[in-house]
Amino acid sequence: MKKHRLIAVICLIITAITVYSCKTHFATGQENYKATASPLAFERGKAMVFSSCAGCHYNRSVNKFIGNPIHDVPGIVGKVYSANLTNSKNHGITSHYTDQQLKYLLKTGIAKDGRFIPYMLRPNMADDDINAIIVYLHSNDPAVTAGDTTIGVTHYNIMGKLYMGITAKPLPYKTGIKLPADNIAMGRYLVDNIGCFHCHSKKLTSLNYLDPEQTKGYLAGGAKFKNEQGDNIYASNITPDKETGIGKYTKADFRKALKDGESPKRKLHPPMPKYKSLNDREIDAIYSYLQTIAPVYHKIKGLKII
Template sequence: MKFRSLAIIGFIIAVILFISCKTHFETTKSDYKAVVSTANFNHGKNLVFSICAGCHYNRGLKKLAGNPMDDVPGIAGKVYSANLTQSKTNGIAPKYTDAQLKYLLKTGISRDGRFMSYMLRPNMADEDINDIIVFLRSDDPAVSAADTTVGLTHYSFIGKAYLGFKADPASYRSNVKRPSDNDPVALGRYLVDNVGCYHCHSKSLKSLNSINPEQTKGYLAGGATLKGEQGSEIAASNITPDKNTGIGNYTKADFRRALKDGRSPTRTLRPPMEKFDHLTDKEVDAIYAYLMTVPPKYHAVKHI
């Protein structure tokens, strides 16, 4: 019996050591500094509110101060999105160098070597990352210091084990360029990737392929279950151009209205679907142009 107990303790210690090794990685030694201008700030604000705000914008505080991540199963622990404000006690931005922020977005690796699976955007253009950093460093009210603690993340043993087994940082890609506005399909594909449309509108948040998004299971065919208002469950829509179960019958105007005003041809869209009113009309039209090239998939998603 004593030997068995020691064996169990040894196994637990081995698992803990494995998890620790799998979730801590080398960080950057770069001395990169963001280039600041008014144009960089304005574009960065649009990017942050299109890409980051869905998780990080706290409507009560009207700041990017973080929120409970209710879509994370309770068995994994309690998880909160990070405070992106200028708070020196709770915020990320004052604690990170520009190079560390860029590395985090590119690879998912934080300044202390932890892997943060939902942060990485390996295919994001360097110029867009530059502008996001410029905005996060600014004096905009949305990023002014919010010292109020929304909550502290605490993973359970099961949550840590899952992160350990799933930890897969992206390789750092340099000199990535944003597609030209004159190539709407390429720009739309880039935006679907980096705005994160495919995160929610595929089969599951647990099976995303951040390097090659189009290889994600059920890519854009919907079905992922998300938390809506008052904890209700919402199934994400099929946004492939299937005419029966997707958006194949949407006109460009229909799609623009859905994305920017929250109204589809048949219903009013509900949280967690945000209004993407910080995207330009050209960007929304580019997303539409790309989605119309995606292979249509018949997948009926029931909307409650």
């Protein structure tokens, strides 16, 4: 009898956790917002989308933001594909989103139907950059014009839903954020909002989007990725440690690494993109900020990204 009761209790716990994990719908924002278009906003938006979103969403086989399979998600939780960001009425998401819905999604992770999408979260992004991104996504630039195809449909199994329900939660809707004027503050802002700390910290599953510096292993590297062949690739240490980080990089070395994908000692591996859309002032700001953080001795084994 006791054994049956124990089994029943375990089943109830599993059921409760499962129900909790399946809560993937939340209240959506109701702000009356319309992006303000201008040539300057378009150019800034294009630069930010290519810097922040291209790593996952830009498909280089067709030179469009039609999405890609995400190889880094363990198969045990299901299959994940990045979304089609083009203006396709059949497969894209941006053509079905208002400006306000896109803004709310980028800030909180909550889609227009209330689903929580635990990627591309930018709670600390300045209002001007959010505006610029939306202007670009709704533009006629070739990279976001309709790509009427789908790479695949994301499907989480019960394990994936359980994990997301317990660990992933929507973020607060923060507005009124200004672009920093100070050089080092701008570097910190870019490290946050183009996602440098996402890849170059300890794990993708332990990111602190609201307070990036509280992320485990902040910028000291170690996060594991997989390429299309299934090989493991590890993000490198970009703290200013002279032996295991970028402490010996000159400003010119750092520019070349970000723009051309070449460090002083090696060619860099995908998924590290080439940041052609960042200007020298922005890259130098990132470099200046990285020099201010505490150096961490952390030697990464295996293939490097940067």
